[in-house]
Amino acid sequence: MGEMPVRMRRSLLGYMPVDSPIYRLHPATRLLFLLVVSAYPMLIRMPELNVLGSVFMLILYKVARVDLTIIKNYKMAFLNLFFVIAIAYTFFGGYRPEYRVLAELGPVKICWENLRWAIVVYIQLIFAILIMIFFLSTTRERDIVVGLRALRIPFVLSYMAGLALRSIGLSIIDFNTIREAEKARALDLDALPFSEKVKKFGMYIVPLVALAIRRSDEVSNALDSRGFSYSGLKTAGRTDYILSRYRMTRLDYLVLALMALFFAGIVVSQLVGWFRVEDSLLYRL
Numbered sequence: 001m002g003e004m005p006v007r008m009r010r011s012l013l014g015y016m017p018v019d020s021p022i023y024r025l026h027p028a029t030r031l032l033f034l035l036v037v038s039a040y041p042m043l044i045r046m047p048e049l050n051v052l053g054s055v056f057m058l059i060l061y062k063v064a065r066v067d068l069t070i071i072k073n074y075k076m077a078f079l080n081l082f083f084v085i086a087i088a089y090t091f092f093g094g095y096r097p098e099y100r101v102l103a104e105l106g107p108v109k110i111c112w113e114n115l116r117w118a119i120v121v122y123i124q125l126i127f128a129i130l131i132m133i134f135f136l137s138t139t140r141e142r143d144i145v146v147g148l149r150a151l152r153i154p155f156v157l158s159y160m161a162g163l164a165l166r167s168i169g170l171s172i173i174d175f176n177t178i179r180e181a182e183k184a185r186a187l188d189l190d191a192l193p194f195s196e197k198v199k200k201f202g203m204y205i206v207p208l209v210a211l212a213i214r215r216s217d218e219v220s221n222a223l224d225s226r227g228f229s230y231s232g233l234k235t236a237g238r239t240d241y242i243l244s245r246y247r248m249t250r251l252d253y254l255v256l257a258l259m260a261l262f263f264a265g266i267v268v269s270q271l272v273g274w275f276r277v278e279d280s281l282l283y284r285l
Contacts, residue, residue, distance in 0.1 A: 040053055044275055085125075
């Protein structure tokens, strides 16, 4: 007999196994995880620690049973991001007499200090992107609404946040649809040189913006046809049926306690002056 098919659940960015360990946590816990862990790359600039954070996220991907191939879909985005940051800091990062010049392109001086900052910022952004991909891959629109409502956020703001994050997943689906349409017309992206790939990715912006505008109009009409109206930030006596189906467990309280300690450690490290970017190995080169 063959293996039983794995039941999957639609998330904002793909599909997840229904029995994933991440779904043992309350949606509010997962939402707070996003907020707390996202503070790490924003406050800690030391690249070694951000690399460790990225490794931790990859381990978390494996534990939560997130398909790691989803990261491969963004390899071109990661490369484009690196080139944009490198160009911005290299050509527009400024110059001081004490900077070490690696090369000169006419009036432009490529300095190690500017390139070093580009590497630091790039590693920070990679960590932050991995956090966001993990959250979108394991979360549904309903989970966002439930999590925000559990935190006593007004329903109007909760629903708007859910729609906003849902649009990210829909935009990625549209992006993949455009790519599949190009492949159906015999466009082989893998055979193109890197410079042509960058141009192709830039040309995706126009159809993606057009699709986003059309989709927002469709969502607006759908909400209007169902009698949905934004009644203000303060609504009295609104019944949260979906919220009643979720309960906080001991595991949630344990994870919340660990996140509180983690966030406190980040704040203390910033106040005391630990983990400064100047203490990095890059600054010893």
